Amino acid sequence: MGHLKVDVLTDLLLNAELSVPGATRGIRGRVHVMVPAMTLLGIGDEAAILRGYGPIDPATAAQLTADATSWRRILTDPITGRILATDPRDYRPTAAMIDHARLVHPECVFPGCTVPSEQADMDHTEDHAYGGGTIPENLAPLSPGHHRAKHHTRWQFVQNGDDTLTATSPAGHIYTVRPEGRMRPAPKALIKAATQNVTPPEEDLADCPF
Known part of the structure; x- marks a missing residue:
């Protein structure tokens, strides 16, 4: 009898009708199945991948995905299978995206802030909630x-496409944030010396970054 009570309680918690209008029933599990596009279209027979299990045949993948409520586009390397890009509608950036942003901006991009990017949050410059x-x-x-x-304030940020950002304060002051970690171009004297195999004059190397 005790087991029966537990089963009834579990069913009520997971699958009971709710009194709130529009609310979904119970708790829904999430199953991740990676299906090649050609297999999904029925013109290929490459195996799908069920996360936590491994490869599954196309027929099983079709059954699992028949009632899928959402899809995510993932671009993978056709040879290694390594994930190269994910759907930009996903909120969480990949590890590669985070590494890229930290390399470009080694510090917080707020004007005057020097907090290392490893200790900073990864922000969507254009709010993800607004596209x-x-x-x-x-x-x-x-x-x-x-x-x-x-x-939570009226600070505004815009990425300019050249690794710089424009920050506008609530008072209307405009700041250009530059990626301090990016190496400067080599001085012309050094480039000329390298191509002509001659020693460049020392006075022309004053701004050499290395």
Whole structure:
């Protein structure tokens, strides 16, 4: 009898009708199945991958995905299978995207902030909730405090396409944030010396970055 009570209680918790209008029933599990596009279209027979299990045949994949409520586009290397890109509608950036943003911006991009990017949040410059994609060109590190300031005050940020950002304060002051970690171009004297195999004059190397 005790087991029966537990089963009834579990069913009520997981699958009971709810009194709130429009609410979904119970708890829904999430199953991740990676299906090659050609297999999904029925013109290929490459195996799908069920996360936590491994390869599954196309017929099983079709059964599992028949009632899928959402799909995510994932671009993979055709040889290695390594994930190269994900759907920009996904909120969480990949590890590669985060590494890229941290390399471009080694510090928080809020004007004057020097918090290392490894200690910062990864922010969508154009808010994800308003259509901003999860792509490298729309990601930048912000310290936790400045992350909150961006989203709860009238600070505005725009990525300019050249690794710089334009930040506008609530008072209307405009700042250009440059990626301090990016190496400067080699001086012309050094480039000329390298191509002509001659020793460049020392006075022309004053701005050499290395």
